[in-house]
Amino acid sequence: MRFLAIGECMAELAPASKPGDYHLGFAGDTFNTAWYLARVGPEDCRVSYFSAIGQDEIFRQMRDAISAGGIDTEYLLEVADQTVGLYLISLNNGERSFSYWRGQSAARHLADDPGSLRRAMENSDVIYFSGITLAILEEATRDTLFDALGAARASGKMIAFDPNLRPGLWPSPECMKEAVMQGAAVSDISLPSFEDEASWFGDADPEATAERYAAAGVDTVVVKNGAGPVLYRQSSECGVCEVPEVADVVDTTAAGDSFNAGVLAGLMENRSLWDSVSLGCRLAGKVVQGRGALVPVDRP
Ligand code: AMP
Numbered sequence: 001m002r003f004l005a006i007g008e009c010m011a012e013l014a015p016a017s018k019p020g021d022y023h024l025g026f027a028g029d030t031f032n033t034a035w036y037l038a039r040v041g042p043e044d045c046r047v048s049y050f051s052a053i054g055q056d057e058i059f060r061q062m063r064d065a066i067s068a069g070g071i072d073t074e075y076l077l078e079v080a081d082q083t084v085g086l087y088l089i090s091l092n093n094g095e096r097s098f099s100y101w102r103g104q105s106a107a108r109h110l111a112d113d114p115g116s117l118r119r120a121m122e123n124s125d126v127i128y129f130s131g132i133t134l135a136i137l138e139e140a141t142r143d144t145l146f147d148a149l150g151a152a153r154a155s156g157k158m159i160a161f162d163p164n165l166r167p168g169l170w171p172s173p174e175c176m177k178e179a180v181m182q183g184a185a186v187s188d189i190s191l192p193s194f195e196d197e198a199s200w201f202g203d204a205d206p207e208a209t210a211e212r213y214a215a216a217g218v219d220t221v222v223v224k225n226g227a228g229p230v231l232y233r234q235s236s237e238c239g240v241c242e243v244p245e246v247a248d249v250v251d252t253t254a255a256g257d258s259f260n261a262g263v264l265a266g267l268m269e270n271r272s273l274w275d276s277v278s279l280g281c282r283l284a285g286k287v288v289q290g291r292g293a294l295v296p297v298d299r300p
Contacts, residue, residue, distance in 0.1 A: 003264070005030040005031065006110065007049075007107070010102065012025040015091050030128060030129060037264060040283060049073065051110050052112070053079070124157060159187045161190050162190075165199075165200050167200065189264075191224065193225070195226065206231040239273070246289060251292065258287040262284065263277055264276075266279040266280070
């Protein structure tokens, strides 16, 4: 089995224990999912990350960090004169807030070359991308990515998509919604979060979210809902999986990303959808008990 995640990994500056000091790390939604999948996926699974990176020292460190996470770096395209996307975490009375610098990120060029996309997809079985992957691209290169995903799907690859709605990354909510539903139209699996979908698409309940993605042509929809039950729908059959209670939720960063990794790991092992969703819930339940995006986990 070969898993390919497509998107942007960023440098993260997180407050260290000494005030004024920061710890440098690397994270990003699709990268986080790849990182967790490398931990909980099938033993024979090769996990690769597709992105564009620069050629300076920070990118060498990023590539080393991706590789140290057990993720193949063969599909990291080098772009000259571009830099890394960066975010800084600020703490105010225990509350985290985020500041982003990603306008000059090399990852914005990840879909510039259709040939590179095609080659990476041909060498993969499951291909994963998100609404954030779409948001960082120009309209023309977004279309290049859609074309490549559509062709990969038509040739039998499994395409998985987390809409990850982030209106701040888009010129307008309308533009975001249109692109996200185009992403859904080339996907077999969609993994939306109900709260975001209700805010931006006006869905009355998780069933409405599942129905909208199914109507766009997605076969399997898994609707996350924080601590609430996860609704899943496959070929018009619906079910629910309760989220195990977590006594001490420390930080929900990457809860959805790790959940997606658990679900996809289960499906790649040909487990039932309920079993796969349950694995996603147990994995995310561990991740919310740790701090930061990448929490060391054993297979739950
Ligand atoms: P979200 O993206 O916030 O809907 O969360 C993704 C997944 O993380 C959920 O489906 C749960 O499995 C897990 N999760 C999130 N918040 C909590 C919580 N407070 N307690 C337990 N699990 C959670």
